[in-house]
Amino acid sequence: xxxxxxxxxxxxxxxxxxxxxxxxxxxxxxxxxxxxxxxxxxxxxxxxxxxxxxxxxxxxxxxxxxxxxxxxxxxxxxxxxxxxxxxxxxxxxxxxxxxxxxxxxxxxxxxxxxxxxxxxxxxx
Numbered sequence: 001x002x003x004x005x006x007x008x009x010x011x012x013x014x015x016x017x018x019x020x021x022x023x024x025x026x027x028x029x030x031x032x033x034x035x036x037x038x039x040x041x042x043x044x045x046x047x048x049x050x051x052x053x054x055x056x057x058x059x060x061x062x063x064x065x066x067x068x069x070x071x072x073x074x075x076x077x078x079x080x081x082x083x084x085x086x087x088x089x090x091x092x093x094x095x096x097x098x099x100x101x102x103x104x105x106x107x108x109x110x111x112x113x114x115x116x117x118x119x120x121x122x123x124x
């Protein structure tokens with residue numbers, strides 16, 4: 001059985017509240033789970049200690065049993081100091097979009113034309 005430690009959504013519309021659960025990876029996101037090991041409330045301030053609550057001992061037990069954590073849960077564990085930080089690299093995320101690239105290209109062409117005009121004026 002492939003185990004995942006992941007978030008299960010609760011709460012009402014536009015008021016999310018998540019449970020950190022250990023579940024079979026084949027089960028639906030909000031469906032059947034094996035054990036609830038914590039909670040996450042994204043509506044609280046980032047520095048609020050009640051934002052993320054985890055039973056670290058149980059999480060370590062399930063990781064020892066072969067459970068894989070999702071990206072969001074692994075970030076919670078990294079911030080808690082339970083697991084080592086992974087090096088993440090997404091170079092495409094830093095690239096500007098098509099419209100921004102077009103604007104930068106037009107600006108560079110306009111600047112080149114202006115500098116060319118000033119060089120011609122200085123030469124005469």
